[in-house]
Amino acid sequence: MVRLTVAIITYNEEENIERCIRSVLPVADEVVVVDSFSKDKTEQICRALNITFLQHSFEGHIQQKNYAIEKSSGEYVLSLDADEELSESLKDSILAEKQKGFSAKCYQFNRLSNYCGHWVKYCGWYPDTKVRLIKKNFAKWGGTNPHDELIPSTSERVVHLKGDLLHYTIKSREQHLKQVEYFSTIGAQEAFKKGKPSNFFIILTKTIFKFFRDYIIKLGFLDGKTGFLISSISAFATYKKYQKLRDLHRVKNV
Numbered sequence: 244m245v246r247l248t249v250a251i252i253t254y255n256e257e258e259n260i261e262r263c264i265r266s267v268l269p270v271a272d273e274v275v276v277v278d279s280f281s282k283d284k285t286e287q288i289c290r291a292l293n294i295t296f297l298q299h300s301f302e303g304h305i306q307q308k309n310y311a312i313e314k315s316s317g318e319y320v321l322s323l324d325a326d327e328e329l330s331e332s333l334k335d336s337i338l339a340e341k342q343k344g345f346s347a348k349c350y351q352f353n354r355l356s357n358y359c360g361h362w363v364k365y366c367g368w369y370p371d372t373k374v375r376l377i378k379k380n381f382a383k384w385g386g387t388n389p390h391d392e393l394i395p396s397t398s399e400r401v402v403h404l405k406g407d408l409l410h411y412t413i414k415s416r417e418q419h420l421k422q423v424e425y426f427s428t429i430g431a432q433e434a435f436k437k438g439k440p441s442n443f444f445i446i447l448t449k450t451i452f453k454f455f456r457d458y459i460i461k462l463g464f465l466d467g468k469t470g471f472l473i474s475s476i477s478a479f480a481t482y483k484k485y486q487k488l489r490d491l492h493r494v495k496n497v
Contacts, residue, residue, distance in 0.1 A: 244341060244342065244344070245317075245318050245319055245341060245344050245345055246272040246273065246316070246317040246318055246319070247270060247271055247272050247273075247317050247318075247319045247320070247321060247337075247341055248271065248272065248273040248274070248275055248315035248316060248317030248319070248320050248321070249267040249270075249271040249273070249274045249275070249320075249321045249322075249323060250275050250277070250308070250311035250312055250314070250315050250320050250321070250322050250323070251263060251264070251274070251275070251276045251277070251311065251322075251323050251324070251325055252276075252277050252278075252279070252304070252307045252308055252311055252324070252325070253276055253277070253278045253279070253281060253285050253289075253325045254278065254279040254280075254281055254285075254301065255281045255282060255283045255285060256281065256283075256285050256325035256326070257281075257283040257284040257285050257288060259325045259326045259411060260276070260285055260288055260289060260325045261288050261292065262328050262411075263323060263324075263325050263326070263327060263328050264276075264289070264292050264294060265292075266328035266329045266334070267321065267323070267328075267329055269334055269338070270321070270329070270334055270337045270338055270341065271321070272317055273294075273295060273315065273316055273317055274292075274294035274295065275294070275295045275297065275311060275314055275315050276289050276294060276295065276296050276297065277297050277298075277299050277307060277310055277311040277314065278296065278297065278298050278299075279298070279299065279300065279301035279307065280298055280300070286298075295314075297314060303388045304384075304388050304389050304391045305384045305385060305386065305388055305391045308322060308384040308391060308393075309383055309384045312379065312383070312384075315379065317379065318378065318379060319341075319345055319376065319377065319378055319379065320376070320377055320378075320379050321337070321375060321376045322375050322376075322377075322384075322393060323375065323408075324410075326410060326411045326412060327354070327408055327409065327410050327411070328408075328409045328411075329406070329408065329409070330355075330406050330407045330408070330409050331406075332405055332406030332407070333352055333404065333405070333406025333407060333408060334406070335405075335406065336352070336404040336405045336406045337350075337376065337404065340402075340404070345378070346402065347399065347400060347401070347402040348377065348378040348381040348382075348395070348397070348399045349374055349376070349377050349378070349381060349382055349395045349399055349400075349401045349402070350374070350375070350376035350377070350401065350402050350403075350404050351372050351373060351374045351375070351376075351401050351402070351403050351404070352372070352373065352375065352376075352403065352404045352405075352406060352407070352408055353369065353370035353371060353372050353373075353406075353407050353408065354369075354370070354371040354372070354373050354407065354408040354409075354410050355369055355370075355371075355407040355408070355409055355410065356368050356369070356371065356410040356411075356412045357409065357410065357411050357412060358412055358413045358419075358469055358473060359413060359414060359415060359416070359469065361466065361469040363466055363469065363470075363473065364465070364466065365461055365462040365463050365464075365465045365466045365470055366457045366458070366461050366462075366463035366466055366470050366473045366474055366477070367456070367457050367461035367463075368473070371410075372403070373392075373393070373408065374392070374393045374394075374395065374401060375393060375408065376404070377393065377395070380396075381395060381396055381397060381399065382394055382395045382396055383396060387430075387433045387437075388429050388430075388433055389426045389429045389430065390430075416472065416476070419476050420476065420479075423476060423479060423480040423483055424483070426480070427480055427483035427484040427487055428487060430484045431484050431485070431487035431488040431490075431491060432491070434484070434488050435488055435491045435492070439488065440492070441485045441486075441488040441489040441492060442489060445485055446482060446485040446486060446489065449481050449482075449485055450478050450479075450481050450482040450485075451478070453474075453477055453478040453480075453481040454474050454475065454477070454478035457473065457474040457477055457478070458470065458471065458474035
């Protein structure tokens with residue numbers, strides 16, 4: 244049977260990593276965790292589960308995830324974040340493909356996110372289809388930090404598997420706002436590198452459109468209060484990103 248490695252990157256993930264690892268044990272021949280020198284109990288938890296635990300300086304989400312794939316020995320690699328786990332139906336789908344020797348080089352499946360205890364079906368959050376299972380060297384992580392994606396390197400067909408990847412994304416409004424600060428800074432820096440502009444008009448229109456798209460066009464209102472909260476904070480994240488981008492341009496032009 245073809246060997247399958249599950250590759251996971253971590254930093255201070257003591258609340259999530261055990262759930263993630265235990266969910267993949269039925270399908271994995273190897274679990275590789277690449278940690279960015281966590282200061283919590285992440286390392287202790289991983290070593291107790293008898294998996295391969297490596298530490299590597301963090302250079303960016305894309306770089307770290309590609310490093311994890313490089314360190315995987317399996318012919319196929321399933322790439323996950325520490326706050327994700329396989330649903331039972333997705334495990335069954337992966338096992339069925341594995342028993343057949345894998346009929347394709349790239350596989351995708353839907354990701355279902357949990358926000359403050361609510362499984363989000365709208366706001367543009369679902370089905371949130373992701374390519375995550377690949378034959379090694381037939382795809383690599385790309386995109387723009389922090390919005391990375393696993394991109395097939397050939398025109399090979401991508402097979403869709405049944406079942407959801409469960410994503411435990413946000414536990415509180417405060418956590419979401421803290422995340423906004425972190426990711427808006429990264430997003431602004433990446434946009435600045437690409438020479439993207441920002442001014443008052445761009446900030447205003449992009450913020451308004453973001454809320455309108457997520458809450459109205461993407462049916463966020465069907466998620467009730469959670470949908471309104473997600474759409475509002477997502478719009479605020481857009482505002483923060485372009486505000487920080489404008490500040491970077493101002494510093495450059497001083």
